[in-house]
Amino acid sequence: MKYMFFYDETEHSRKINYETVTANNYCDNFITGIVGWNAEENECISDRYLAFESKYTYRKKDGELKSQTMKAKDFRLGFASLNNHTIEFYEDLVSLLDDKIVIYFSVFSKIEYVINQLFVNYHSSMFIDVDYMKYSIIKAINIYRPQKVIEAIYKEPQIFVKELRSFLEDRIINNQANNTLKECENQAFEEVLILLEDTEVPETLDWSYFAPFDGFKKLLTEMNIYEYQLMIDREGKESHTLNSAIDVGLENVTEEDSKDYVGIRMADMLVGLISRLMQSLKISLTGNYKEGKIKRTLLDSGWFAVNQRQLDLYKKLYLAICENNKYWYKTFSGIYSDDLVSFVALLQFMNHFSDADEIRKRNIEMQPEYYNAFVCESLNKRYEIMRNKLPIYPILEDDKNYFYNQRGAIVYKDISNQPMLPLYSRKNEFYVLSVGFSQNGTPLVTISENDKPICYRLPEDYGEWAMNVVGMANMGERLFPCKVVFSLIDGRYLVDIL
The missing domain is CATH 2.40.50 (OB fold (Dihydrolipoamide Acetyltransferase, E2P))
Known part of the structure; x- marks a missing residue:
């Protein structure tokens, strides 16, 4: 049985440098998406998507319907901020993602890629969990955005450890203002301080393309798919993405023009939707630490002030991402996966409501607290997986004993x-x-x-x-x-x- 797969990406920084990371529109998550289906379904799925594009011709730019049509302001409060006119577009899009379509997406922190290079010679042992150490550093940089540490990464890597140590020491002192809330964070920072010695200075900090394809290869193995074709949106002369897919061992990979392939355009729309919702969620959950205040950051209760249509859209997206393809490797991430966990937790949390009235009856002002508790539970499960250094290998479903x-x-x-x-x-x-x-x-x-x-x-x-x-x-x-x-x-x- 032959499958056809299509790849696209979003929030791609061709170069990771100081200007990139400090830009106002910088997004730390590099998100890739792949959609695919049995080749026998290609005509039917393509016709449905072409009909969708035809309905929204007015959204096209240069003859193509691209994810740029999705505006960040529409997701300020998640789906709760979609008006009656806008929501129909997303309802129609998500309805296309039925159980005939295989969905894979990966989420990787750009800061993580840099930290992995800086700590390339650190390895876990019985006494040191290097993954947890790197996770703590990545999370701290993402949340607090320490200017001197970020400058050191890109301008003077040789003083990075010095600046990181100084930042962590100051943060531990500041956190003592609310030790109940920041006790675990301080403990993690103190462990990092003990372990910090020297660091490998990388020659370049350009983006790596391998990890997303490594996860997709694992999904193919899990699904027992060996006959397939993967088409990647053409990016230019250098073909870094194509070469990375080939280097991890994927076969029958080609670069194609998105204008010629419905699947590439669908992959673009998928990662665009995930990226907009995930980035809005991240911004809403990130506290303002510039003023030195230490307090919990909860979602605005407006995120949960949804009508039935908006709640149904959450449920449809939950079905497409969490239920239709129950494979372990349908999502893939690095060590730092908080944004992915929070995103999936939001879908799960909204899905558990039977209707919009139930949310209102349960006191809408308390929903941010309930969601926060749910995310914390999900993150704890993720931490347990991260601490497990043994790889997970699915057993193929076949007729062999x-x-x-x-x-x-x-x-x-x-x-x-x-x-x-x-x-x-x-x-x-x-x-x-x-x-x-x-x-x-x-x-x-x-x-x-x-x-x-x-x-x-x-x-x-x-x-x-x-x-x-x-x-x-x-x-x-x-x-x-x-x-x-x-x-x-x-x-x-x-x-x-x-």
Whole structure:
């Protein structure tokens, strides 16, 4: 079954420099979108989209209906600020995104890309969670916009650590004015101060294109799609985007003119809508720290003063993004994903209301508090995922009774069919590639046997040991591959890592 996919992007800074980051219209999120469908559905989907474009011919510019037609002011209070005339356009657009269309989008912080380069030689261990450290720095720069730190990143990277340290120390002192609210932040900043030593100075700070395609490749694997074509909106002579897609291993990728392909124009509209709503939400949730005041920042209650039509639009967008394609990799982000989490949480929160009257009956002035609590819960779940250093690999849905683990060994879906590690009295030495667990908690070990990876079940007596080494890997401490001796002495199961 062949699929057709189409790519576009928004908020793309061709160069990341001081002028870019301090510009009034700067948006930290680089958002990409891909829409796709079974090739057999192409004519039907294209006809529907062409009819949509025909209805809104007056919005076209240079003969094309582009996402520039979406005005930021229309989303000042989310969908609640859409008037009766404007909302029809978005209703018609979102209605096109039915369950026949695969939706993928990624959200990456431009500041994160810079921080990753500056801390390229930092690695997590049992004692240091570098991802959390970088997350804390990225979030602090995004929220507080410290002028000297930003200047140092782009003008004098060699003094970046000095300026960052100074900013964090000052912020810790300022936060003591409201220690209840800022206790966790101060703790994070203090941990960063302990870890800050030196930093790698990058030669350039141009934007990277790889990550969005890496996420899309994972989605293709999860969906078991191997026959496809990906068309990217043509960007110019250098073709950075095209080359990045090819470099991550995507095949049948071409650059095309958006005027010739409905799918590229649809991808543009998708990322445009997501970007406008997400950016408005971000602005509304960002406090004003220039005056030195420390207080919680809640959404204006006007965000929740929606009529039935506006609420239904939230529900339709929720259906398209959260329900129609239930795949893990339908969205992709970096370490800093607060804006994405807040955006998805908004859709989930609005979707749980049965109708607009229910919102009003529940005291509309309290909805910002309820939404804030819901976002905090969602962010905590995201933090748990971030602290988990073990990658997530979906198991393909097919008619085989086994799959291959990341070491290339066969693992049976019915774990009872997995052979038991052959252990004899006294000592048994193996070259262990990895240790893990089946879905039902059975400890597993993958060893190299005659230069081939073989996965075995371990006796339950090794369960606690397996849990410990997996836990160490989860904190960034990788022990394998290496030689391991499993011993069976006087009925006792022992293990030594050599």
